[in-house]
Amino acid sequence: MARDSYNQFCPVAKACxxxxxxxTLLLLCEMWAGSTRFNEIRRGVPxxxxxxxxxxxxxxxxxxxxxxxxxxxxxxxYTTTKIADELEAIVHALGEWxxxxxxxxxxxxxxxxxxxxxxxxxxxxxxxxxxxxxxVIEFTYPELPKEERSYWLxxxxxxxxxxxxxxxxxxxxxxxxxxxxxxxxxxxGLSSLKTEIAQGSISLIGDPVLxxxxxxxxxxxxxxxx
Numbered sequence: 001m002a003r004d005s006y007n008q009f010c011p012v013a014k015a016c017x018x019x020x021x022x023x024t025l026l027l028l029c030e031m032w033a034g035s036t037r038f039n040e041i042r043r044g045v046p047x048x049x050x051x052x053x054x055x056x057x058x059x060x061x062x063x064x065x066x067x068x069x070x071x072x073x074x075x076x077x078y079t080t081t082k083i084a085d086e087l088e089a090i091v092h093a094l095g096e097w098x099x100x101x102x103x104x105x106x107x108x109x110x111x112x113x114x115x116x117x118x119x120x121x122x123x124x125x126x127x128x129x130x131x132x133x134x135x136v137i138e139f140t141y142p143e144l145p146k147e148e149r150s151y152w153l154x155x156x157x158x159x160x161x162x163x164x165x166x167x168x169x170x171x172x173x174x175x176x177x178x179x180x181x182x183x184x185x186x187x188x189g190l191s192s193l194k195t196e197i198a199q200g201s202i203s204l205i206g207d208p209v210l211x212x213x214x215x216x217x218x219x220x221x222x223x224x225x226x
Contacts, residue, residue, distance in 0.1 A: 018063050023048050023056050025091055028065065028080060032088050033122055036077040046114045060084075092222075099223040104190045111180050113141050114165070117151045119221070120187060121163040124153060128217035129210075131157040136170045137210070141180045174206035189224025 006013040019025060023045060030044035042053055057078060060066045065084040069077045099107075117139060129135045135155040142149060154162040154170065182201030185191040193215060196202040204211040 018065070019087075021056065021059065023052070024060060024065075027053070027056060027060065028084055028087065029091065031066065031078060031080050032085075036079055038076065038078070041078065043118050044115070046112060046118075095223055099189070104185070107188065107190065108181055108185060111184055113144060113148060113151070113180055116180070116184050116187065117153075117163055117165075120218070121153060121161050123219040123221065124155065124161045125217050125219050126155050126157070126161060128213060129155045134170065135174075135210070136168070136172045137174045137176060138172045139176045139178065139183075141178060141183070143180060172206065174204060174210040176202065176204055178202040186220070187218075187224070188221050193218065 005017055008014075026045050026048075027041060030041050033044070035041045035044055038050075038053070038057075042048065042050065045053065048056075057066065057068070061068055064081055066078050066080055069079065071077070120139075137153045137155075139151045139153070140149055150165070150167070152164040152168055152170075152172070154164065154168060178196075179201045182191070182196045182199075186193045186196045186202065193202065197204065204214060210217070
């Protein structure tokens with residue numbers, strides 16, 4: 001008898017036995033978003049310890065939700081299986097339900113700049129940025145401790161958007177200074193960039209074209225339309 005079993009034959013109970021362990025769905029979401037390596041996945045779940053993440057990944061592999069593949073170079077990749085991918089639309093619908101029904105103030109109680117920037121990086125539209133040169137955008141959250149307040153997004157044609165938490169040493173094209181709650185709220189669609197900029201909660205200094213087109217390249221969360 002499984003230690004965490006509901007001891008029921010109900011399919012919902014059986015699904016919960018597989019999916020309820022804490023972090024399981026968030027790990028799947030991060031892999032659905034394209035992360036395949038341990039450290040990549042961990043950046044999408046910054047509150048999770050490496051040891052717990054290793055344990056959970058093993059359990060997910062045992063349940064047939066993911067496949068662990070070791071390359072000849074020694075690199076290890078984690079990818080979702082067909083049965084896990086069947087859950088993607090269901091999990092997204094669950095997120096849409098929460099976005100519509102969970103109070104905004106409750107949603108914004110737990111702010112995390114690292115997680116926000118990791119997700120913003122993923123949604124940047126490179127086609128809306130200059131293709132002829134490297135583009136560097138620095139985000140700063142002044143209320144945070146010095147070592148946690150600055151992030152650099154680096155875009156170069158044909159390359160994935162890069163995110164640095166240490167100054168890469170490049171000239172910055174646009175400086176974005178923001179209240180963390182305001183940026184999180186606008187990215188999640190709980191408010192708008194236009195409103196937060198008008199209120200002074202977010203300011204843009206630098207390249208006027210990049211500043212004017214922020215709504216084009218800073219694509220909001222997929223839940224923002226809910």
